[in-house]
Amino acid sequence: MINAVYNGANITLAVLDNRTTAMTGHQPHPGVGITALGNVSKAIDIADVVRSCGVEYVKIVNTVDPDSLESCIKAAKEAMNFNGPSVLVFKGKCVGITKPDKYYKINPEACTGCGFCIKELGCPVINLDGDKPVIQDNCSGCGLCAQICLQKPSV
Ligand code: SF4
Ligand code: SF4
Known part of the structure; x- marks a missing residue:
């Protein structure tokens, strides 16, 4: 600097x-x-x-x-x-310190399958299942995916 x-x-x-x-x-x-x-x-x-x-x-x-x-x-x-x-x-x-008791999952009805969360976010616990993403059990609850998804994955 x-x-x-x-x-x-x-x-x-x-x-x-x-x-x-x-x-x-x-x-x-x-x-x-x-x-x-x-x-x-x-x-x-x-x-x-x-x-x-x-x-x-x-x-x-x-x-x-x-x-x-x-x-x-x-x-x-x-x-x-x-x-x-x-x-x-x-x-x-x-989130490793705050350890939120809130975990996220994707509402398959609301998800459009745009793939933004997979391609742009790169969270290691979001994987594709067919043409829709799913959040695995070891979600840390940071909430970032909910902020970037226009469809707002629900808790
Ligand atoms: S960003 Fe949202 S709408 Fe797009 S694939 Fe991910 S969960 Fe579905
Ligand atoms: S971005 Fe955060 S809240 Fe969303 S699935 Fe990954 S760890 Fe969970």
Whole structure:
């Protein structure tokens, strides 16, 4: 980011802050505010770090409200229209932490078989069964498919 500011690069950096280290076991990191020994510590704020590099356009985007997909797209468009380096911090807890008790399934009556969820989303628990997708039992309940499907898969 320092180089981007220094050279006036017209880029947008997206930070996906899921409040954990999800890919390697959900251990804490300096942005979380809990040390590896479980002690409370001062959390490093990603937006502050970016601002300290001289970035003028920094926005935190909440990803957990029901309209989050649209607000994320709007925020991304605005940041990309900014002349100069811009940073978005998309912030929301990983479903591996929140463990929603809500799982999704596709209503075969409503599904048009457009295939958008298979081709564009790439969720590993959505598979084709004939010409219609089905959601397997190990759905994590993240709700992303419900946001992108125009037919809204039902719970
Ligand atoms: S995006 Fe929705 S309508 Fe299209 S195939 Fe998937 S579940 Fe069916
Ligand atoms: S996108 Fe999320 S809610 Fe939808 S099937 Fe995949 S894990 Fe479940």
